[in-house]
Amino acid sequence: MNHDDASEHDDEMLRLFAALPRTVPIEAGQPDRIVAQLRREGFFRAQRRARRWAIQAAAAAVIFAIGALAGSHYARSNSLEDMLARTQLSAAERVLLLQRAGSAYVRAAQAYADATAHVDSSAVEVASRVLLGAAHAVARSSLDAGLSERLARVLQPASAPMPASRQPVIWF
Amino acid sequence: MSLPLLPFELPDGALIRRFLDGDEQAFRTLYERHTPRLEMTLQRLLGPWRQDVDDVVQETWLAACRGLHGYRGDARFSTWLTSIGVRTTLNHLGRRGDRETEILEEIPTPLANGPASGIDLERALAALPDRQRVVVVLHDVEGFTHEEIGAQLGIAAGTSKATLSRARQALRLALSEGVSNES
Numbered sequence: 001m002n003h004d005d006a007s008e009h010d011d012e013m014l015r016l017f018a019a020l021p022r023t024v025p026i027e028a029g030q031p032d033r034i035v036a037q038l039r040r041e042g043f044f045r046a047q048r049r050a051r052r053w054a055i056q057a058a059a060a061a062v063i064f065a066i067g068a069l070a071g072s073h074y075a076r077s078n079s080l081e082d083m084l085a086r087t088q089l090s091a092a093e094r095v096l097l098l099q100r101a102g103s104a105y106v107r108a109a110q111a112y113a114d115a116t117a118h119v120d121s122s123a124v125e126v127a128s129r130v131l132l133g134a135a136h137a138v139a140r141s142s143l144d145a146g147l148s149e150r151l152a153r154v155l156q157p158a159s160a161p162m163p164a165s166r167q168p169v170i171w172f
Numbered sequence: 173m174s175l176p177l178l179p180f181e182l183p184d185g186a187l188i189r190r191f192l193d194g195d196e197q198a199f200r201t202l203y204e205r206h207t208p209r210l211e212m213t214l215q216r217l218l219g220p221w222r223q224d225v226d227d228v229v230q231e232t233w234l235a236a237c238r239g240l241h242g243y244r245g246d247a248r249f250s251t252w253l254t255s256i257g258v259r260t261t262l263n264h265l266g267r268r269g270d271r272e273t274e275i276l277e278e279i280p281t282p283l284a285n286g287p288a289s290g291i292d293l294e295r296a297l298a299a300l301p302d303r304q305r306v307v308v309v310l311h312d313v314e315g316f317t318h319e320e321i322g323a324q325l326g327i328a329a330g331t332s333k334a335t336l337s338r339a340r341q342a343l344r345l346a347l348s349e350g351v352s353n354e355s
Contacts, residue, residue: 013344016293017312023208024215030226031203034233035196043237045194 080104105130180205184249192240203233206250210257216309217261219298221268228264232257254314258306258324265302296346304339311336 038044076082083089083097109127116123138144179187179201190198211229215222236256243252297305306325310316311332318329318336325332 010344013293013340013347016290016347019290020293020313021290022212022313024212026204026207026211030207031200034203034230035199037230037234038199038237039196041238043191043194043199044196 105134185245188240188243188249191237199237202249206253207233209250210253213254213309213314214257214261216294216297216313217258217306218264219300219302219305221265222298224264224268228257228260231264232260235260255324258310262302262306262325292347293343296343299346300339300342304335304342307332307335308339308343312340 035044080097080100083093083100089097112123112127135144135148139148179190179197182190182198182201184202184205187198187202191202207229210232211225214228214232215225218225218228232253236253239256243249247255297309300308303325307321310321310324311318316324318332321327321332322329327335
């Protein structure tokens with residue numbers, strides 16, 4: 001108690017003031033209401049962390065989705081099928097397309113050979129037909145500069161000369 | 173190597189820093205340390221409106237937490253918190269003022285036979301006009317100076333002193349009337 005002007009108090013008043021309780025017990029759970037309010041206002045770490053985590057997760061999901069879409073679009077636009085379907089290609093792009101198609105054929109044949117213990121006739125037939133078809137197409141387009149014929153001669157077995165009437169197998 | 177201090181062992185300053193860093197337990201410790209005193213003070217300040225004390229305590233803590241970044245530690249935390257509680261109570265009393273007369277009629281009850289008791293004093297305090305009650309509680313119970321009370325209430329220190337004098341006279345009268353009425 002502040003004793004300024006205490007002379008106005010008689011002893012009885014002083015005793016009463018001094019005897020007044022200074023504290024009141026708080027009930028269990030009493031802080032919960034204000035803690036909940038403070039949590040809503042973002043005072044506590046868990047809340048801040050959870051909110052930050054949610055924002056980061058949402059941002060990551062958006063970035064991932066954009067990346068996936070962009071990657072998918074890029075992959076589609078550069079696939080062999082897509083490039084073959086496109087008509088607006090430059091000469092350099094068409095050369096590149098030829099190289100990629102040839103490489104794809106070689107990789108497919110190699111993968112098939114690696115995946116099987118023995119070579120079966122159907123696979124050989126498919127591979128041969130594709131190769132032959134491609135060679136004919138190249139020859140028809142005059143893109144082989146006589147190479148197809150020279151290749152056929154090299155590949156022709158020596159013991160089995162090619163009949164004169166038969167067209168040489170054209171390779172590229 | 174000494175063990176780290178438990179929250180209830182930490183001083184207010186350390187708890188405040190932890191709370192501002194998002195530590196809920198630090199806040200609970202501060203609350204449990206200071207609310208018993210704060211609530212008692214606000215109950216007395218509210219007088220006939222003491223049933224509103226839970227809301228005023230909550231409002232006080234919220235205001236304190238929101239303004240805690242501005243607490244510089246110049247005054248003790250309990251003093252700073254009480255100041256906020258006083259302002260919150262005055263605002264609350266201002267909102268409640270229109271029903272004061274009606275409520276006050278219910279408050280003073282006959283005092284018990286014999287010398288006046290603490291309960292009699294509490295009732296007499298509750299029956300005082302708001303301004304007088306606030307001044308006498310802050311000065312005679314909480315130990316504020318007239319300068320501090322003046323700053324809290326926006327009045328001059330001399331006005332606070334005069335108000336205290338009138339409040340004490342009213343208290344003496346109320347206590348003596350109560351005792352003589354009973355005897």
